[in-house]
Amino acid sequence: MLNKLYRAALITTAAAFFAATSLASFSVNAKGVYQSGPDFFTEVFAPLQAEPKVLWLTPEIRAQASVIVDRPVRGLRVRYHQSNNKTAWILEEIGKEMPITIGVVVENDVIKQVKILAYRESRGGEVRYPAYTDQYRGAALQADYRLNQNIDGITGATLSMWAVNKVAALALYYHAVVIQSSATHQP
Amino acid sequence: MKKQLLATIIGLNLTAAAQAATPSMEQMWEMIQQQQGEIATLKEQLRSNDARIQETEVIAEATISAVEQIAMAPSASSKTTFGGYGELHYNSLDRDDSAASKDEMDFHRFVMFTGHQFSDSVRFFSELEVEHSIAGEDQPGEVELEQAYIEWDFAGQNSAKAGLFLLPIGIINETHEPNTFYGTERNNVEKNIIPATWWEGGAAIKGEISEGLSYDAAIHSGLFLDAGEYKPRDGRQKVGKARADDFAFTGRLKYTAIPGLEVAASVQVQQDVRQGEGESIGGVLFETHVAWQRDDFQLRALYAQWDFDSAINDVAVGADEQTGFYIEPSYRISDNIGLFARYSEYDNLAGSATNTAVEQVDIGLNYWLHPNVVFKIDYQNQDTPSETGYDGFNMGVGYSF
Numbered sequence: 001m002l003n004k005l006y007r008a009a010l011i012t013t014a015a016a017f018f019a020a021t022s023l024a025s026f027s028v029n030a031k032g033v034y035q036s037g038p039d040f041f042t043e044v045f046a047p048l049q050a051e052p053k054v055l056w057l058t059p060e061i062r063a064q065a066s067v068i069v070d071r072p073v074r075g076l077r078v079r080y081h082q083s084n085n086k087t088a089w090i091l092e093e094i095g096k097e098m099p100i101t102i103g104v105v106v107e108n109d110v111i112k113q114v115k116i117l118a119y120r121e122s123r124g125g126e127v128r129y130p131a132y133t134d135q136y137r138g139a140a141l142q143a144d145y146r147l148n149q150n151i152d153g154i155t156g157a158t159l160s161m162w163a164v165n166k167v168a169a170l171a172l173y174y175h176a177v178v179i180q181s182s183a184t185h186q187p
Numbered sequence: 188m189k190k191q192l193l194a195t196i197i198g199l200n201l202t203a204a205a206q207a208a209t210p211s212m213e214q215m216w217e218m219i220q221q222q223q224g225e226i227a228t229l230k231e232q233l234r235s236n237d238a239r240i241q242e243t244e245v246i247a248e249a250t251i252s253a254v255e256q257i258a259m260a261p262s263a264s265s266k267t268t269f270g271g272y273g274e275l276h277y278n279s280l281d282r283d284d285s286a287a288s289k290d291e292m293d294f295h296r297f298v299m300f301t302g303h304q305f306s307d308s309v310r311f312f313s314e315l316e317v318e319h320s321i322a323g324e325d326q327p328g329e330v331e332l333e334q335a336y337i338e339w340d341f342a343g344q345n346s347a348k349a350g351l352f353l354l355p356i357g358i359i360n361e362t363h364e365p366n367t368f369y370g371t372e373r374n375n376v377e378k379n380i381i382p383a384t385w386w387e388g389g390a391a392i393k394g395e396i397s398e399g400l401s402y403d404a405a406i407h408s409g410l411f412l413d414a415g416e417y418k419p420r421d422g423r424q425k426v427g428k429a430r431a432d433d434f435a436f437t438g439r440l441k442y443t444a445i446p447g448l449e450v451a452a453s454v455q456v457q458q459d460v461r462q463g464e465g466e467s468i469g470g471v472l473f474e475t476h477v478a479w480q481r482d483d484f485q486l487r488a489l490y491a492q493w494d495f496d497s498a499i500n501d502v503a504v505g506a507d508e509q510t511g512f513y514i515e516p517s518y519r520i521s522d523n524i525g526l527f528a529r530y531s532e533y534d535n536l537a538g539s540a541t542n543t544a545v546e547q548v549d550i551g552l553n554y555w556l557h558p559n560v561v562f563k564i565d566y567q568n569q570d571t572p573s574e575t576g577y578d579g580f581n582m583g584v585g586y587s588f
């Protein structure tokens with residue numbers, strides 16, 4: 001009898017805790033969206049306004065991008081912002097099941113910043129913390145289109161780490177393409 | 188005189204010629220009018236061309252957007268996800284006392300994941316497993332539902348789940364796809380002490396307390412040790428008409444704020460592993476582990492301990508304390524190859540005065556053909572006080588997607 005009472009008390013306590021945290025949730029932002037795209041670009045180039053541009057995915061670019069992310073790249077173009085040798089990209093990659101929205105800033109062919117703008121997976125969200133994303137600073141692209149820096153992972157977040165690695169490498173590749181293209185078209 | 192006359196005649200002729208070439212004011216006006224008309228026509232053409240260019244740009248943008256929408260729109264079925272993992276093992280082992288051997292080929296696990304995203308905050312996840320390839324009466328295998336739960340993100344970084352789920356204890360209980368760990372077979376400590384893979388039915392919440400510090404709390408069905416049983420592994424009811432006279436509670440704190448480092452501790456309370464039959468036996472499991480990765484080096488270490496009420500000693504002397512630990516350094520010599528060594532020790536009768544511990548050393552390598560496809564080979568040396576340990580080779584191939 002005492003045991004039954006004990007169990008009922010525990011269940012009641014758990015239910016009360018659950019209800020209290022549920023009510024508290026109304027004051028919290030929706031899970032996973034940390035910064036909008038426009039806010040990201042504004043922050044990256046402040047106090048200047050960078051020029052919004054479009055990179056058209058030619059068959060060659062698409063083929064190389066698909067190799068980097070290890071899946072077919074869809075879409076016809078990629079929007080980005082540029083100011084001199086600095087470009088900023090917002091790209092998405094699926095970790096396990098849901099897309100992670102990742103902002104990448106590249107300057108002079110190395111990564112200046114990686115920022116997780118939205119995370120939707122139920123596990124592995126630790127990749128959004130600066131302690132993790134700061135590891136990408138200074139990374140460049142090797143000849144084999146991989147990052148030239150080792151990134152320490154997070155146990156249980158391996159798939160999210162792979163997704164961020166791929167996007168970082170892809171942004172470096174896109175950056176190289178647009179910088180090379182603008183150099184070719186210089187008068 | 189003649190020269191002067193000639194100059195005068197030439198001058199007169201030139202003036203006359205010049206007067207004849209210069210248009211009159213009326214002619215000039217006509218020409219200007221004509222040119223004005225042409226300019227107006229050209230302006231009109233330019234305006235028309237600009238409008239056409241703008242219209243073309245709008246059409247192009249609309250077309251590109253539509254193509255992108257079609258190309259990139261998630262299909263209706265993308266809300267439902269499918270995945271899986273599996274592993275085939277070959278064991279070639281001999282017992283220390285030469286009384287037995289184990290030469291076996293086994294498709295140990297074939298697992299299918301199915302998930303569905305009902306909304307941004309409500310999802311379903313399941314894991315269905317065929318163990319040892321074939322199930323049925325007198326067959327070696329089983330068909331098991333290892334996960335099936337509804338998860339709801341009820342607050343920013345907090346979620347709740349209800350159903351059948353893996354308990355938040357240890358390193359491999361929740362993440363056990365073959366490409367994520369070293370060794371063909373899973374380590375003995377998490378298998379025999381924790382005991383992984385361990386799932387129960389109930390409800391749980393999890394979330395983040397601060398950056399890199401997360402919690403789990405669960406209330407769920409408990410173990411049931413039938414008469415004569417004392418090992419936690421024997422007490423798993425697998426949520427099949429499970430006895431639920433007494434529940435169990437699991438809590439975990441996990442720290443992952445430093446990249447490459449995970450430190451966690453779990454505590455579980457079992458109210459009564461006899462589920463009301465005979466004398467009550469309560470139990471507490473404590474587990475802690477660290478997983479540390481720095482560049483190509485990785486270290487995993489885990490300790491787990493059960494404390495049961497002394498009444499369990501009536502079943503087996505020393506079963507009131509059951510402990511185990513392992514330490515596993517590994518080194519990735521390339522993107523594809525990693526070497527590991529593991530020392531493990533576990534004892535399901537650690538409370539007894541006699542030595543009953545099982546010690547095991549494993550060394551081997553993983554070869555990743557792809558990040559999600561792994562081949563494994565390792566050598567194990569197992570020692571028990573009664574010379575019943577198995578030594579030999581294990582090989583395997585595994586995948587996950």
